[in-house]
Amino acid sequence: MKPIVTAIVFLALTAFAVPSVQSQTFPKMDMSPMDLAMARPNRNAPPIARVIYSRPQKKGREIFGELVPYGKVWRTGANEATELTIYEPLQLNGTLLQPGTYTIYTIPEADSWTVIINKNTNVWGTVYNKENDVVRIETPARTAAAPCESLSMVFRPETHGTTLMIGWDKTYVEVPFKEVD
Template identity: 80%
Template sequence: MKSFLTILFFVAITAFSTDTVQSQTFPKMDTSPMDLAMARPDRNTPPIARVIYSRPQKNGREIFGELVPYGKVWRTGANEATELTIYEPLKVNETVLQPGTYTLYTIPEEDMWTVIINKNANVWGTVYKKENDIVRLETPARNAAAPAESLSMVFRPENNGATLMIGWDKTYVEVPFEKVK
């Protein structure tokens, strides 16, 4: 009887251990992982803006004009549309954005991009309605010093705000945000 209980105990422990190991299996990583960029004047001050986006990969593809067509609204990333959060009033192209969360879209062209800040939020893909645009800004498409394999965004601190740099492959654009005085 003692040996039967011992065997039963080890079978139960083994079964429990197998379930525990299996429950620790994580799904495959997203091919366009989410990332975030914060705009801070310096490390010791609160952020003035944040952007959350998914980072698609080049993977040998032709990006602008092919994967991302010219002249069409783009969610500026993959998966969910790119989310822009403003923490204090900021001016973009003479329009003051109040604190809140917005969607950032772009319309890439070969030499110029239109950057759109739209009042919709929590949007999948390009569920875009022009009537919800708050700001439209045309900015030159610039040649990057080196190609970027993944879509990348970073805020560059400025004296009176920050400039959002959006770059992928051989192209980048700049979007200036100014603090409201």
């Protein structure tokens, strides 16, 4: 009887002691993955601005004028509206932007875009309220040297500030931020 009890106890203990072997299940990657760009005067300097955005893909679609309609407010990306954080005072179109977080919206047209800096933050999609606009700037829509499959943003350092470049498909715009003297 003792060997049977020992065997049962042994089997019971080993059943609970062996970790369950399961594979990890992760959700599929977001179709428009999040990215960020940092504006720095030089490689080792602290940032002066940052943009966080989601990068939708072209996937053979006609982008501007169709997927992103002309003349309508766009969140300038996918998922959450694009977020701009300013770390030191900057000017845009003569308007002083204090350090803080803002949302970037755009109104694309064939020849120009209206870029909107708005104080409403943490917004999904285009939850836009014009009363929260801090500044607007109209900037020419330019033709890119090569098409861009994913929406892309990058800061280009300037002598007295930085320029945010926003590009997708065959189009890009430049948004010039100036340092405050």
